[in-house]
Amino acid sequence: MSLLTIVHYPDPVLLAIGKPVGDDEFGPALEATVLDMFETMEKAGGVGLAAPQVGISKRLFVMDTPNDDGTNERHVLINPEIISVEGEQTGDEGCLSFPGLYQVVKREMRVIARARDINGDEFELDVADLAARCILHETDHCDGIVFLDRMSPLKRQLAKRKIKALQKTGKWN
Numbered sequence: 524m525s526l527l528t529i530v531h532y533p534d535p536v537l538l539a540i541g542k543p544v545g546d547d548e549f550g551p552a553l554e555a556t557v558l559d560m561f562e563t564m565e566k567a568g569g570v571g572l573a574a575p576q577v578g579i580s581k582r583l584f585v586m587d588t589p590n591d592d593g594t595n596e597r598h599v600l601i602n603p604e605i606i607s608v609e610g611e612q613t614g615d616e617g618c619l620s621f622p623g624l625y626q627v628v629k630r631e632m633r634v635i636a637r638a639r640d641i642n643g644d645e646f647e648l649d650v651a652d653l654a655a656r657c658i659l660h661e662t663d664h665c666d667g668i669v670f671l672d673r674m675s676p677l678k679r680q681l682a683k684r685k686i687k688a689l690q691k692t693g694k695w696n
């Protein structure tokens with residue numbers, strides 16, 4: 524396994540629509556990439572990481588969100604689709620491609636997503652709270668959408684100013 528380099532906003536790969544993972548791409552190479560993505564995410568202290576964030580313009584992401592009982596839910600979602608959403612939650616959100624930036628983002632409270640697993644088998648996930656927020660955030664990455672795009676105009680202006688300040692400190696690149 525090896526650590527991958529996380530790209531930071533505004534790298535163009537973050538703003539591009541990822542290509543679907545093809546049937547012929549399932550196998551050892553994809554498995555290795557997914558393991559590297561888990562390792563990279565854990566090292567960076569994130570709960571989700573999408574392929575575009577490591578410079579791979581493909582539709583897949585890994586997530587590892589904590590449950591209330593202290594256990595974790597580790598998933599890889601390949602070619603994810605949001606099937607249905609319900610409710611609303613408002614809370615702080617961060618992104619490994621926006622180091623040091625946390626901003627309030629409104630998201631749906633519950634999500635049903637469909638995806639393929641590492642073996643290519645289709646499955647569905649029905650989740651709420653942080654896991655729902657994570658799935659929505661990471662599926663956005665597959666569509667070239669970053670959390671900045673999900674903020675209110677006022678919050679986005681504030682966030683852009685914070686990004687400029689963070690870039691000046693040299694911690695951003």
Ligand code: NI
Pocket residue numbers: 617618619620660664
């Ligand atoms: Ni992100």
